[in-house]
Amino acid sequence: xxxxxxxxxxxxxxxxxxxxxxxxxxxxxxxxxxxxxxxxxxxxxxxxxxxxxxxxxxxxxxxxxxxxxxxxxxxxxxxxxxxxxxxxxxxxxxxxxxxxxxxxxxxxxxxxxxxxxxxxxxxxxxxxxxxxxxxxxxxxxxxxxxxxxxxxxxxxxxxxxxxxxxxxxxxxxxxxxxxxxxxxxxxxxxxxxxxxxxxxxxxxxxxxxxxxxxxxxxxxxxxxxxxxxxxxxxxxxxxxxxxxxxxxxxxxxxxxxxx
Amino acid sequence: xxxxxxxxxxxxxxxxxxxxxxxxxxxxxxxxxxxxxxxxxxxxxxxxxxxxxxxxxxxxxxxxxxxxxxxxxxxxxxxxxxxxxxxxxxxxxxxxxxxxxxxxxxxxxxxxxxxxxxxxxxxxxxxxxxxxxxxxxxxxxxxxxxxxxxxxxxxxxxxxxxxxxxxxxxxxxxxxxxxxxxxxxxxxxxxxxxxxxxxxxxxxxxxxxxxxxxxxxxxxxxxxxxxxxxxxxxxxxxxxxxxxxxxxxxxxxxxxxxxxxxxxxxxxxxxxxxxxxxxxxxxxxxxxxxxxx
Numbered sequence: 001x002x003x004x005x006x007x008x009x010x011x012x013x014x015x016x017x018x019x020x021x022x023x024x025x026x027x028x029x030x031x032x033x034x035x036x037x038x039x040x041x042x043x044x045x046x047x048x049x050x051x052x053x054x055x056x057x058x059x060x061x062x063x064x065x066x067x068x069x070x071x072x073x074x075x076x077x078x079x080x081x082x083x084x085x086x087x088x089x090x091x092x093x094x095x096x097x098x099x100x101x102x103x104x105x106x107x108x109x110x111x112x113x114x115x116x117x118x119x120x121x122x123x124x125x126x127x128x129x130x131x132x133x134x135x136x137x138x139x140x141x142x143x144x145x146x147x148x149x150x151x152x153x154x155x156x157x158x159x160x161x162x163x164x165x166x167x168x169x170x171x172x173x174x175x176x177x178x179x180x181x182x183x184x185x186x187x188x189x190x191x192x193x194x195x196x197x198x199x200x201x202x203x204x205x206x207x208x209x210x211x212x213x214x215x216x217x218x219x220x221x222x223x224x225x226x227x228x229x230x231x232x233x234x235x236x237x238x239x240x241x242x243x244x245x246x247x248x249x250x251x252x253x254x255x256x257x258x259x
Numbered sequence: 260x261x262x263x264x265x266x267x268x269x270x271x272x273x274x275x276x277x278x279x280x281x282x283x284x285x286x287x288x289x290x291x292x293x294x295x296x297x298x299x300x301x302x303x304x305x306x307x308x309x310x311x312x313x314x315x316x317x318x319x320x321x322x323x324x325x326x327x328x329x330x331x332x333x334x335x336x337x338x339x340x341x342x343x344x345x346x347x348x349x350x351x352x353x354x355x356x357x358x359x360x361x362x363x364x365x366x367x368x369x370x371x372x373x374x375x376x377x378x379x380x381x382x383x384x385x386x387x388x389x390x391x392x393x394x395x396x397x398x399x400x401x402x403x404x405x406x407x408x409x410x411x412x413x414x415x416x417x418x419x420x421x422x423x424x425x426x427x428x429x430x431x432x433x434x435x436x437x438x439x440x441x442x443x444x445x446x447x448x449x450x451x452x453x454x455x456x457x458x459x460x461x462x463x464x465x466x467x468x469x470x471x472x473x474x475x476x477x478x479x480x481x482x483x484x485x486x487x488x489x490x491x492x493x494x495x496x497x498x499x500x501x502x503x504x505x506x507x508x509x510x511x512x513x514x515x516x517x518x519x520x521x522x523x524x525x526x527x528x529x530x531x532x533x534x535x536x537x538x539x540x541x542x543x544x545x546x547x548x549x550x551x552x
Contacts, residue, residue, distance in 0.1 A: 086276030106484030113291030
């Protein structure tokens with residue numbers, strides 16, 4: 001009896017991971033399938049990968065996605081750090097709740113609100129409106145992260161800097177910024193990923209002129225899937241797993257360095 | 260004049276610095292929300308400013324669309340409960356019962372979907388559930404079924420894929436909170452004669468309550484407004500809150516009805532959240548009472 005109980009949890013874990021990864025493996029296998037129309041296996045091929053490079057629409061979508069993601073990261077980090085680093089603590093503390101609003105609502109509500117605002121002001125939809133939406137989304141993550149770190153910051157270090165005759169700017173660039181760099185990088189990375197991955201706000205705020213990568217994928221899936229998407233998915237999976245591996249490797253190194 | 264402005268800025272840096280971010284948030288989040296409320300009361304697009312009416316709410320609440328809200332809430336609730344039941348033992352295992360090495364590997368595999376485009380994750384299920392998909396192929400080859408089963412483009416497929424997609428969102432907060440529990444506390448409970456089940460119910464669950472709460476919110480709120488999963492796996496047939504909102508705003512351009520529908524669903528969502536918040540306090544209080552007596 002005790003034996004069965006001790007196997008219960010590992011079996012649960014194995015089944016859950018199978019559930020999580022089985023579809024992904026099937027997807028990867030079918031990216032090498034030489035059959036464009038059905039999901040039955042014919043023969044091995046890599047020509048879908050070659051075809052990816054000739055799909056101009058895809059590269060255009062990727063370019064748009066990167067532009068929007070980079071701009072949203074820059075904007076939300078600038079807005080967030082101005083508020084947290086230079087704003088008076090008294091006001092920031094009392095206004096912090098404003099920034100949790102975007103996290104507490106389903107994204108579709110944000111999207112509907114933005115779309116209504118843009119159509120009310122008769123702003124035409126495009127890259128700008130997308131960047132506005134993604135920055136709003138990003139602020140919801142940037143401000144809590146930065147605030148959390150800023151509150152933990154040792155005030156003595158800042159005071160010491162002032163005592164030693166540094167100006168406000170010098171203190172910011174030489175003391176505060178290096179101390180908060182990890183939080184800034186983490187927040188920036190998060191916003192980048194969120195923007196790159198965002199679908200709902202993009203779906204509402206992009207209009208007809210701009211297509212981002214998720215919108216492109218959605219359009220292709222909807223109009224009848226093509227193995228091109230499998231090849232694209234496989235590449236994206238590889239890229240993201242390599243990124244996560246590098247990140248976790250860096251973290252392990254950092255922890256070891258601290259010890 | 261220029262000097263005065265400069266002086267003003269340098270004196271009030273800390274106040275001025277709060278303005279851009281707050282302004283952004285107010286302009287692009289809170290004003291739009293007010294606008295949506297206003298639109299839901301507007302008689303039609305371009306009507307006079309004070310020409311307000313509750314007719315859209317009335318029309319929605321008396322139509323079959325009210326049923327869609329209830330169904331979305333029930334499905335979101337079901338998905339949340341399934342995720343909780345499936346994720347809890349695994350998070351428990353990861354946090355308290357495994358070696359450092361396995362823990363790192365399993366955590367890495369768990370975070371990977373977070374970094375992957377979610378449309379791809381959803382789409383991968385087409386290959387499992389489709390007529391010529393993995394499950395049908397296997398079952399046909401084994402001779403268990405003679406005709407392929409219709410497993411995709413129905414509500415069950417949506418349900419399974421939603422559980423699949425939201426599981427990591429439940430796992431993460433559960434793992435984070437369970438990892439903070441000290442082994443000594445659990446050992447003390449066992450030493451004092453509690454059974455495994457008693458320790459679990461009286462110590463582990465109450466201590467992990469805040470993680471459960473976070474996980475439930477992280478799953479329930481987006482699941483309620485789900486849009487992409489029914490669109491891809493449901494074949495656009497099953498109307499959900501998210502699908503209907505986008506249908507009103509993007510297809511029929513009936514902004515007033517869409518706004519009213521958004522507000523009604525928002526109210527339902529907030530009610531669910533408050534109810535759940537209240538529900539979470541109950542077990543903690545009963546445990547406290549048991550301890551006091």
